Amino acid sequence: xxxxxxxxxxxxxxxxxxxxxxxxxxxxxxxxxxxxxxxxxxxxxxxxxxxxxxxxxxxxxxxxxxxxxxxxxxxxxxxxxxxxxxxxxxxxxxxxxxxxxxxxxxxxxxxxxxxxxxxxxxxxxxxxxxxxxxxxxxxxxxxxxxxxxxxxxxxxxxxxxxxxxxxxxxxxxxxxxxxxxxxxxxxxxxxxxxxxxxxxxxxxxxxxxxxxxxxxxxxxxxxxxxxxxxxxxxxxxxxxxxxxxxxxxxxxxxxxxxxxxxxxxxxxxxxxxxxxxxxxxxxxxxxxxxxxx
Amino acid sequence: xxxxxxxxxxxxxxxxxxxxxxxxxxxxxxxxxxxxxxxxxxxxxxxxxxxxxxxxxxxxxxxxxxxxxxxxxxxxxxxxxxxxxxxxxxxxxxxxxxxxxxxxxxxxxxxxxxxxxxxxxxxxxxxxxxxxxxxxxxxxxxxxxxxxxxxxxxxxxxxxxxxxxxxxxxxxxxxxxxxxxxxxxxxxxxxxxxxxxxxxxxxxxxxxxxxxxxxxxxxxxxxxxxxxxxxxxxxxxxxxxxxxxxxxxxxxxxxxxxxxxxxxxxxxxxxxxxxxxxxxxxxxxxxxxxxxxxxxxxxxxxxxxxxxxxxxxxxxxxxxxxxxxxxxxxxxxxxx
Numbered sequence: 001x002x003x004x005x006x007x008x009x010x011x012x013x014x015x016x017x018x019x020x021x022x023x024x025x026x027x028x029x030x031x032x033x034x035x036x037x038x039x040x041x042x043x044x045x046x047x048x049x050x051x052x053x054x055x056x057x058x059x060x061x062x063x064x065x066x067x068x069x070x071x072x073x074x075x076x077x078x079x080x081x082x083x084x085x086x087x088x089x090x091x092x093x094x095x096x097x098x099x100x101x102x103x104x105x106x107x108x109x110x111x112x113x114x115x116x117x118x119x120x121x122x123x124x125x126x127x128x129x130x131x132x133x134x135x136x137x138x139x140x141x142x143x144x145x146x147x148x149x150x151x152x153x154x155x156x157x158x159x160x161x162x163x164x165x166x167x168x169x170x171x172x173x174x175x176x177x178x179x180x181x182x183x184x185x186x187x188x189x190x191x192x193x194x195x196x197x198x199x200x201x202x203x204x205x206x207x208x209x210x211x212x213x214x215x216x217x218x219x220x221x222x223x224x225x226x227x228x229x230x231x232x233x234x235x236x237x238x239x240x241x242x243x244x245x246x247x248x249x250x251x252x253x254x255x256x257x258x259x260x261x262x263x264x265x266x267x268x269x270x271x272x273x274x275x276x277x278x279x280x281x282x283x284x285x286x287x288x289x290x291x292x293x
Numbered sequence: 294x295x296x297x298x299x300x301x302x303x304x305x306x307x308x309x310x311x312x313x314x315x316x317x318x319x320x321x322x323x324x325x326x327x328x329x330x331x332x333x334x335x336x337x338x339x340x341x342x343x344x345x346x347x348x349x350x351x352x353x354x355x356x357x358x359x360x361x362x363x364x365x366x367x368x369x370x371x372x373x374x375x376x377x378x379x380x381x382x383x384x385x386x387x388x389x390x391x392x393x394x395x396x397x398x399x400x401x402x403x404x405x406x407x408x409x410x411x412x413x414x415x416x417x418x419x420x421x422x423x424x425x426x427x428x429x430x431x432x433x434x435x436x437x438x439x440x441x442x443x444x445x446x447x448x449x450x451x452x453x454x455x456x457x458x459x460x461x462x463x464x465x466x467x468x469x470x471x472x473x474x475x476x477x478x479x480x481x482x483x484x485x486x487x488x489x490x491x492x493x494x495x496x497x498x499x500x501x502x503x504x505x506x507x508x509x510x511x512x513x514x515x516x517x518x519x520x521x522x523x524x525x526x527x528x529x530x531x532x533x534x535x536x537x538x539x540x541x542x543x544x545x546x547x548x549x550x551x552x553x554x555x556x557x558x559x560x561x562x563x564x565x566x567x568x569x570x571x572x573x574x575x576x577x578x579x580x581x582x583x584x585x586x587x588x589x590x591x592x593x594x595x596x597x598x599x600x601x602x603x604x605x606x607x608x609x610x611x612x613x614x615x616x617x618x619x620x621x622x623x624x625x626x627x628x629x
Contacts, residue, residue: 185381188348193395193446194369203394207385 037265044261056266066267068242069250070274072157073225076246077278080161080224085216088168092175093205106176113169117227121234124163125150128235150236153243160231160244164224171216178212179205214286218279225275247271297359298449298482299324300345305354307340314340316506318354327476327483329497329514331490333529336503338486342452345484347371358450371450374443378455380435382427388414388438389423395446413441433464440475451476451483457492469495490530494518502526520619524626527553527619533582533594535619543567543587544618550629553619556582556596561603565612569593571603585609 038056042049060066091109095102112120127135128149136146147155182205190200206213229248232238238245238253247267255264300322307315315337322328330338343349344356347368356364363371382391389410396406414420417437422430430438436456443451456472457465473496476483487493493500494514501511502525510522514530521527527535533556540550544567559567561583569585576599583595583603595611603609620629 183379183381185377185379186383188346188368189375189377189381189383190394190398191348192346192368192373192375193398195394195398199398203398204383210385 034265040262042262043259069245072245073247081220087165088171092172096179110169112166117230121231128159153241156243301357303355306352313506325480327497329493329500330486331493332503337506372448373450374446374448375452376439376456380439413444417441453485524621536593551621551623556594558614558617559595559611562612565610567611571607
């Protein structure tokens with residue numbers, strides 16, 4: 001028993017090693033280098049970047065575009081995360097119960113997740129087209145004249161969020177699986193006590209799924225702050241009026257379009273801090289609301 | 294209370310796909326009575342419970358409670374409370390939360406609900422567990438929580454689905470007595486499902502034996518035990534089960550009959566009429582079970598005293614109690 005116990009940590013480390021090496025080489029080291037570059041004059045092509053102290057930070061504090069970018073990201077976060085979660089949870093719960101044809105609905109919900117980002121974005125260029133796009137035609141059926149989706153700051157933000165409501169396959173699958181694991185007898189017991197479908201959702205399903213929902217919310221927050229690059233790049237390129245100049249777009253512009261690699265590195269660190277703050281706030285709210293027991 | 298809660302099932306039928314769970318079942322449960330449904334798994338006993346509760350709809354037939362057809366009434370309007378086999382406690386709520394659940398759904402005033410929940414908890418001796426979560430309580434405590442939750446429903450009918458099945462043996466014995474006491478105390482009609490024939494004998498004013506979706510016999514436990522209506526009931530109730538022997542063999546009788554005798558109605562007696570060889574002796578402490586074999590290969594199980602002295606391989610003689618020999622029709626299995 002004692003010799004076993006002595007060997008255990010070694011075995012554990014041996015199994016962890018390949019992953020740890022990959023994380024170190026591909027994530028930790030680049031992240032540290034990135035933080036270092038943030039305080040240099042590196043353009044991305046410089047052979048010998050020089051340390052420039054806080055000059056990039058000073059530039060950042062005066063950067064009106066960065067402020068626009070942070071605002072665009074924040075609004076996008078507030079818009080897209082709830083919409084995506086609502087779609088994933090709503091469809092997951094709706095399609096969890098066995099019903100005729102349910103399999104095809106589940107496939108249909110997952111399918112957009114398999115479509116490459118760029119293809120989906122190009123598709124949405126058509127969907128959101130003000131002249132012949134199906135969305136405006138749909139609005140026309142209700143007597144609405146439609147929007148010039150991607151030319152107006154407000155509707156452009158909504159347009160990108162709408163597109164991101166489709167690739168929700170993973171969250172959908174997680175909710176579907178979690179709902180199916182809940183004990184059916186709990187629902188029968190609740191039904192006997194007079195708890196209707198809505199009450200069951202409120203008093204059983206959502207509280208029982210709370211840990212899963214929290215996980216999805218945290219994951220989607222991180223994801224939403226990052227995966228908006230492709231749609232914004234293809235649909236709007238950050239315009240109009242910087243409404244979709246999300247942080248990843250701005251970082252890409254700075255680092256690779258304007259040869260400001262060091263400045264891009266600094267904003268990347270800012271994005272990380274912003275993400276950490278949002279998630280901490282989320283967890284504080286959860287603890288405050290006693291969502292988890 | 295005793296005047297409410299009479300249940301009448303009229304030609305109740307329910308199939309799941311090609312499986313017939315209930316086949317034309319008629320059953321009457323008197324107000325205030327404890328009726329035990331017993332049968333092997335798949336015999337339809339739980340289906341009856343779910344139909345009475347309204348968790349499932351019958352394909353045909355009627356369910357009457359106090360003379361009123363409730364077949365189309367939703368579960369929560371039926372004034373029934375159910376205790377599930379695995380108790381179905383809400384894992385995300387404390388014990389108190391579990392007890393308050395139904396009261397809150399029914400919009401009982403908060404202080405009133407709290408008072409009632411606490412008094413139900415006191416009644417079942419779980420008053421000190423109210424702040425715990427279900428997974429922090431033992432099996433016996435969970436059963437009491439489930440019972441307290443049912444109590445708060447103030448039903449006219451209690452439905453108990455294998456309420457003792459997930460308890461270990463000593464606890465089951467104690468809880469059986471508690472359940473009986475509670476039922477006497479409340480006097481509410483109770484339908485209790487079990488596959489355990491010992492439970493069927495001890496709990497319940499009357500017992501209904503089911504097999505493959507049909508009711509084989511209904512009556513007080515002792516009567517069903519003493520006068521089984523057919524060979525299935527004879528074989529199902531009693532442990533070890535009744536010996537069934539073709540007519541014309543060791544127990545006498547004529548062809549076309551099956552004769553049955555319970556292990557306790559065979560006595561070891563040097564002057565007995567049946568000579569058998571002892572195969573196995575199971576000494577259970579309070580009694581011994583002898584598995585024996587006659588010259589023609591007939592196997593007979595005998596219940597004897599604790600220190601009966603018989604040894605495997607020995608030849609002994611058995612005397613059947615002639616008043617306690619049962620006659621069944623070999624074709625239909627019915628009692629004759």
